[in-house]
Amino acid sequence: MNPVAGIGLRSPHLAEIGRERPATGFLEIHAENHLAGSPSLQAVERLRADYAFSIHAVGLSLGSAEGLDAAHLARVAALVKRLEPAWVSDHLSWSVGGGRYFNDLLPLPYTEEALDVVVRNIGRLQDVLGRQVSIENPSCYLGFTDSILSEPAFLAELVSRSGCGLLLDANNIVVTAHNLRLDPRDWLSGLPGAAITQYHLAGHAVNDADGEPILIDDHGSRVGDGVWALFAEVVKRFGVRPTLIEWDTDIPPLGVLLDEATRAAGVIETVLQAGGQDAARAA
């Protein structure tokens, strides 16, 4: 297995991974699933010697105008200190407001004000953790009329003002581009490629919104053909990065995840052999 492709470590697979130690590039956990302390956290700690880890937070709410929740930030920081992962990330979105948590990656208007807010929040996160974090492009189901920047331009500004890295989710690009009538390949233009630290791949669902198809980022199926095609384009443009297969609902047998990771490694290999070497090696 190409060491570059990894899988999410989810509770249905914990015992099997602990027992079988399958070959995979790295393991990713959601920070919020491991903050409470439980037998599963001890199982994760036992795997640390054999796998590189990525801690992916989903609840820091980096886009909240009211700032970060100090208590949650402290818990995430304690987990990062305990597990010393290779990568730490969260999303360009918000999920907390007025003391309530919405359990969703809610969209931001891409304005100067929002840029200031997110840069300030990322700065605080990076200061508390004492390390760089990577910010993931979200799946969007709407855009705001007040936005003055495109999403990739907003991400580029975040990189330049906060020093953060980027986590590029190819599925989210396909979902957002479809829903907001954008061209996914155009979306890639203007991204600061050197800042990209990881790629994510996942499946999405197609739902109906007032009689029109809308793509939903549900992480509940195999990676779709359109996402594989865009992923090949991403690797060609920006080079090889650790690549995660995400699957969070209707979680299949472990073998299916490993199979998807093998396919991701195969796409990377094909791009390299077809002459994408320059970009890939430059990274």
Place this chain on the structure above:
Amino acid sequence: MPLALRDLQAAFAAHITGADRADLVAAVAGDTIPAAARLSVYRHHVFESLGTALAATFPTVQALVGTDFFRGLARAFVGHALPVQPVLTEYGAEFPAFVAGYAAARDLPYLADVARLDWALNLAFHAPLGGRLKPEDLSALPMERLPSMSIALAAGAVLVSSRYPLDRIWETSQPGAANETVDLNSGAANLLVLRRLDDAAFVGLSEGEAAFVATLAEGMSLERAAGAAFQIDPAFELSTSFARLLAWEAFAALQ
């Protein structure tokens, strides 16, 4: 005049929880999929994903009422009390009380107690393992000190009492359990929920043992706890019951 981000987020939060906000709809770009329909994607996901989280925390409640009924119950609860922080295994403390007052579940009077048991198992599963009191820790102490000592329950250990046979209800609701009918009048249950090395579980206590544990949990001495147990059950055997509790590692190590 654009909405300030703080105001936009307050409007979004209000909209998600059901209040249609015209100012928010106006701030969203719509096309053949109108702004309101786009916003509903988020509203739908918030309720559905939190319902899924509640189903994971209260699996026995869901098994008893079925997924459709549970979805409605969960939606009502989410509308009543959103999480206050992002760790979803800590969401649902108010769910048992909500179930108790849920009109559509009036015919299932034991359901709130089942929710309390699911919640206690969830808390125990996520409790720190911590040191446990061992019989040899006590044998090292002078005998005369024992009666006046107070002994804390292990982290995550909690007593769940019900006028219904909660243990039988729980057992027959587990995946793969035989399809049995439980006689709701077959007796009360006193269950001690415990964090074990790799999971959480419960053991059934007698009335006397339950009084003993409940009194210790209030910080009272062993002597007081034994007194409370004898009062409930004159046949309470302190040494037997105490040995059983020690064997289950129900107490925290002495400080």
